Amino acid sequence: MLVELLLAAIVLVLLALVLWLLTTTRRELGELRQATAPADAVTELLRRQIEAVRAEGRDGQEAVRREVSDLALRMRGDIGGLQQSVASELKGVSTEVTHQLHEGMKLIQNAQTTMGDRLDRAAQVVAEVQGSLGKLGEATLRVVEVGKDIQGLEQILKSPKVRGGLGETLLAELLSQMLPQEHYTLQHPFKSGERVDAALRIGDRLVAVDAKFPLENFRRMLDEGEEDKRRPVRRQFVRDVRTRIDEIAKKYILPDEGTFDFALMYVPAENVYYEIIIKDETDLADDPIATYALSKRVVPVSPNSFYAYLQVIILGLRGLKIEANAQNILNDLARLAGDLDKVREPLRTLGRHIGNAQSQFTEAERALDRFGAKLETIERKGGAQAELPEVGS
Template identity: 40%
Template sequence: MPAVFLYIVIALLTLGIGLLLYLVFGLKSKLEKPVDDTSLKVMMEWMKDIKSGTEATRESMQKSIDDSKEHINARLTKAAEYIGELKKEMGGLTQIGPDIRRLSETLASPKLRGNFGEEILENMLAQVLPRSGYQTQHRFSNGEVVDVAIVTGERLLPIDSKFSMENFRLMIEAKEEAAADNLRKAFLRDVKKRVDEVRKKYILPQEGTHDFALMFVPSEGVYQEVIQDVSTMDYARSKRVIPVGPNSLFVYLQSVLMSLRGLQINRVAQQILDLVSAIKQESDKFASILGTLTNHIKNAGNTMSSVNQDFGKLQQHIHSASELQLEDTKEEIPEKVGSPE
């Protein structure tokens, strides 16, 4: 865009200069002829107007060119800053390379890889559960130690981190399909062995655990490869082991805890029903006793009414007897009683 402005300015300047030369030479040729003063003055004024207009156009074009140059310089400065930042970022990437290599070397060691998975598991649980809600490195009586045991009421939910990486890494790096398929089968066999370990070591209902456990796979890529194999998932379910990954751990925990909470509510509801049943039995006993007492009171009332009636009759007889009087008689009682002549 600035180059176009420059061409326009050059074209206008060339046109102005050409017109000026034309006017000067034309005026010179006219001056050689006798002309009157009025025509000369008009011609000079007209040339002044053209000159001033040309100067104004040149200044305007120069200002546009300067503004364009400033705009271009600002853009170039910003581009230079971006390039500098990009160089810094590229330098950071070169520093990240050794860190990635060291991490890869760390994950190559089974023990260090296990510690890495345990650390991830503990950090994730610490974000959602209180410290009293789980135990780390819980030891059973058989000497086995599970990474985490979540406290769910009177029971423990074991979670152990398993990181089968060797054959998985080789499967990813394999360039031939047949080799990759064989390595995938070997990787899935490794996963089933980890399932057997969790089933044997950590599902111990006699020591207060639930009859199932979670197997935490710290790598989401490894976990996705596990759950996509139907036979492996069926095998894990048959062993009462549930594989979980970083993105699904919280979902499974929430489902398990809600299920356990439902079982707890059912137990409490059953206890309430048993209590209500006992109260009903006591209520029935009380109702029977109360009925018997009511009958006794009713019979006593009837007997009392009969007694009151008999007593009323007795009172009347007594009253009648109290009003009785002996009558006086004028017959003399003989002194002796003899036999008749």
């Protein structure tokens, strides 16, 4: 568009120049006609000048036309090259833009896929959380119901006799799960008429286990909120425990009736065991409960520590069983040694007989060889006689 405007401007300038020359010539011709009379010479001169001017104008127009044509050709070539360059650049830009658009679309699709997966996982997690919340709600309701049951059980266990029975039941259940029936006895009687809750049989001796632990003052101690009121109740609880230790040592440690020189005091709850054995913050002048119990040869055990004791007892029972089996094996070996002595003499006699038979076999084999040699000699002699010529032949 710019080149066409430029060409039009050049053409207009040339036309204006030609018009100006014609106008000037006509004006001079008019002035000359007014200044002089008409004459053929002047007219001819003027005609020639006009022709010359016209020829120059035509030559100028032709030159301008050629210049304009050359310029137009050059401009067309430049415009063509420019168009090709622009087209090439546009093609490259278009290709790059298309590639970038494709990459952008891929990124968008991947982002959409990732976002969809995350949304699906989030929805799944939300569903799982909702399910867990539902289960948690159900579990909470069950916990509330269990709490109510525990409250009812607590009311039932307020009776010391019932608590003792529960401790015996828990002890019996634990023993039934850990030991064979032949290695423990429930409610084992003594000559005094007393019965221990359980007696563990290790070899030919017994370990007494008592489960009647005093919990009344312990429960009162937990119910007291103030430390000043709790301290005297704790003292009473400690006295109850010491009293029970004395009773166990007196009633159930009876070596004359086959017991070991110690007994076990089964504490039915870990928190109680922690309070009397591990914590033991009593301000009494006497020894701590654990020291006092060991001095009486009474060993306090909780459910967890009693389980460990039972594991040790099981290992001991296995050792006893191995010892008994080893003794049986030794007895069997002794019997086998006697049987071997009984078999050894006949074997020796048989060996002598076999030796004699071997000697006789060797002697017979030698005699047979001698007999064979003689037989071969006789055969050779018989053959030689057969080869002699007949008489008179």
